[in-house]
Amino acid sequence: MPQSFKTLYRVSWVDTDAAQIVHFSNFFRFFERAEEDFYRHLGLIDWLGSKDVIMPRVEAFCQFKKPARFNDLLEIELTVEELKEKAVKYGFRIYNKENAELLANGYLVAVAVNRYTLKTTEIPKDVAEKLKTYHNSREKQK
Amino acid sequence: MPQSFKTLYRVSWVDTDAAQIVHFSNFFRFFERAEEDFYRHLGLIDWLGSKDVIMPRVEAFCQFKKPARFNDLLEIELTVEELKEKAVKYGFRIYNKENAELLANGYLVAVAVNRYTLKTTEIPKDVAEKLKTYHNSREKQK
Amino acid sequence: MPQSFKTLYRVSWVDTDAAQIVHFSNFFRFFERAEEDFYRHLGLIDWLGSKDVIMPRVEAFCQFKKPARFNDLLEIELTVEELKEKAVKYGFRIYNKENAELLANGYLVAVAVNRYTLKTTEIPKDVAEKLKTYHNSREKQK
Amino acid sequence: MPQSFKTLYRVSWVDTDAAQIVHFSNFFRFFERAEEDFYRHLGLIDWLGSKDVIMPRVEAFCQFKKPARFNDLLEIELTVEELKEKAVKYGFRIYNKENAELLANGYLVAVAVNRYTLKTTEIPKDVAEKLKTYHNSREKQK
Numbered sequence: 001m002p003q004s005f006k007t008l009y010r011v012s013w014v015d016t017d018a019a020q021i022v023h024f025s026n027f028f029r030f031f032e033r034a035e036e037d038f039y040r041h042l043g044l045i046d047w048l049g050s051k052d053v054i055m056p057r058v059e060a061f062c063q064f065k066k067p068a069r070f071n072d073l074l075e076i077e078l079t080v081e082e083l084k085e086k087a088v089k090y091g092f093r094i095y096n097k098e099n100a101e102l103l104a105n106g107y108l109v110a111v112a113v114n115r116y117t118l119k120t121t122e123i124p125k126d127v128a129e130k131l132k133t134y135h136n137s138r139e140k141q142k
Numbered sequence: 143m144p145q146s147f148k149t150l151y152r153v154s155w156v157d158t159d160a161a162q163i164v165h166f167s168n169f170f171r172f173f174e175r176a177e178e179d180f181y182r183h184l185g186l187i188d189w190l191g192s193k194d195v196i197m198p199r200v201e202a203f204c205q206f207k208k209p210a211r212f213n214d215l216l217e218i219e220l221t222v223e224e225l226k227e228k229a230v231k232y233g234f235r236i237y238n239k240e241n242a243e244l245l246a247n248g249y250l251v252a253v254a255v256n257r258y259t260l261k262t263t264e265i266p267k268d269v270a271e272k273l274k275t276y277h278n279s280r281e282k283q284k
Numbered sequence: 285m286p287q288s289f290k291t292l293y294r295v296s297w298v299d300t301d302a303a304q305i306v307h308f309s310n311f312f313r314f315f316e317r318a319e320e321d322f323y324r325h326l327g328l329i330d331w332l333g334s335k336d337v338i339m340p341r342v343e344a345f346c347q348f349k350k351p352a353r354f355n356d357l358l359e360i361e362l363t364v365e366e367l368k369e370k371a372v373k374y375g376f377r378i379y380n381k382e383n384a385e386l387l388a389n390g391y392l393v394a395v396a397v398n399r400y401t402l403k404t405t406e407i408p409k410d411v412a413e414k415l416k417t418y419h420n421s422r423e424k425q426k
Numbered sequence: 427m428p429q430s431f432k433t434l435y436r437v438s439w440v441d442t443d444a445a446q447i448v449h450f451s452n453f454f455r456f457f458e459r460a461e462e463d464f465y466r467h468l469g470l471i472d473w474l475g476s477k478d479v480i481m482p483r484v485e486a487f488c489q490f491k492k493p494a495r496f497n498d499l500l501e502i503e504l505t506v507e508e509l510k511e512k513a514v515k516y517g518f519r520i521y522n523k524e525n526a527e528l529l530a531n532g533y534l535v536a537v538a539v540n541r542y543t544l545k546t547t548e549i550p551k552d553v554a555e556k557l558k559t560y561h562n563s564r565e566k567q568k
Contacts (some may be wrong), residue, residue, distance in 0.1 A: 012459050013475075014165050018158035018212055018333075024341040025312040026157060032309070033438050036497070049439075049496045051300075057308040061345045070160055070475045071462070154317050155333075166483040167454040174451070175296050178355070191297075191444075193356045199450040203487045212333045213320070253511075300450050302442035304498055309440060354444055 003136055004079045007037040008097065011072045021067035027104050028060055031092045034076035035108070042130045053121055055110040062106030073097040080135040086120045087111045088131060146221045147276055149179040150239065153214045161210035169246050170202055173234045176218035177250070184272045195263055197252040204248030215239040222277040229253045230273060251271045287420055288363045292381065295356045299414060305351035311388050312344055315376045318360035319392070326414045339394040339406055347391030357381040358400040364419040370404045371395045429562055430505045434523065437498045447493035453530050454486055454496040457518045460502035461534070468556045479547055481536040488532030499523040506561040512546045513537045514557060
């Protein structure tokens, strides 16, 4: 049973800044891109893109270990760290695919919200069911 | 009678790329930011942001003369190059405010579209009226 | 004696996403923009932009309380949360200027690094001296 | 003999704006991403990324025919429209891969510049040789 989802991203010139490394804010965009690939993999991407339930981010965190540079091939690993009725916390690790070095790790917390009432709501059962497969329970993590 | 609208923008670190200059795509974002400041100046910003008539861009062009760098203060000059029933063409010039050097010039063409039918429609009279004030007619330009 | 630095930022159309709110990653860019305004205010912006000592980010965090939308005027408040020999932690709060609602709060940790050796180094004395003025010591905070 | 290079790009959430379509400025970034994939395909990507000769853009143009949306798979087609001693003009067409609709077309002109003297210089022979293979001569185009 897989516990993590992995996807690739190639660093583009526009991702870099004048320090000649990827701008730190873009790591959060890579996190989200991995989440999109993950939902695509789960067959849920249409749900993510046009839905009654939206999943705004309520928290974001990242530690930057080593810089990424133009043309680097990144491997982004996603796990479901916590799964609650109305919220999900994804963990991310970004590696340099070529040398397997860890460049960054962090998380995003998203909450399910009804698009029209803007009140928190439950994550749909079928979505939650699929997310569970990638849930790293505490027992398994340590 | 003023024929151009001018606004300022300060280059942020994230606007630069690994060549240590502003990424060329950001000049188009500066164009649009000047357009937003222009509509704010005209008292039309609420119209631009939430409206039945949307103004998607159908053409964009820019010549890059000299690079802009981190912390540069840019002056962006907007003129209304062409004003038709259903379309407007803005001209832009971006200067380095400190030394008055021209860094880039270009244009955007936007077309009025009904948000719901997605068909082209007329630019509202009151909007067109205000845009005319900044219209550089050919006779005046040359 | 001022303990926080405040600056303004106007949300541009490009800052928004298909949820019609500011993309979460852009809050980190607003944090950094406030840092740049802060260094400009301190007379240290040239140091930040072209220097032997660079200040890469090693940690970034943000809680998103309420959405920001197109044309919102944001007030970004910066404090120096921690000041060490080789690192600084800035705290940020982003408010909707019009109604004073807190939209987001978070922090950035930056470490001083020698540009050529890429080893951590001390924050220059004159920079540290100026940062101290904005340092919220624990005693003062609570 | 191939005359065009094709590559794919999947639209991410962050690429969209509050009109729920891809922000027009991002099409220029997709152009450049295709150029990077092209140089990677030619075995010249290291040349593009770290080189004595840099290739700043001097002109950019795009016509937007139809909107791209979140999760759309785009096919970007690149041709070498003009190849001079010191400059290259790439033509681009962006299609919706699923239904083959043309979404946008445009071009970028890049000039070879010596990184240190910042004077225009010749495109290296081996680079020019490879670019020629993708050159749409006028005779062939019409």
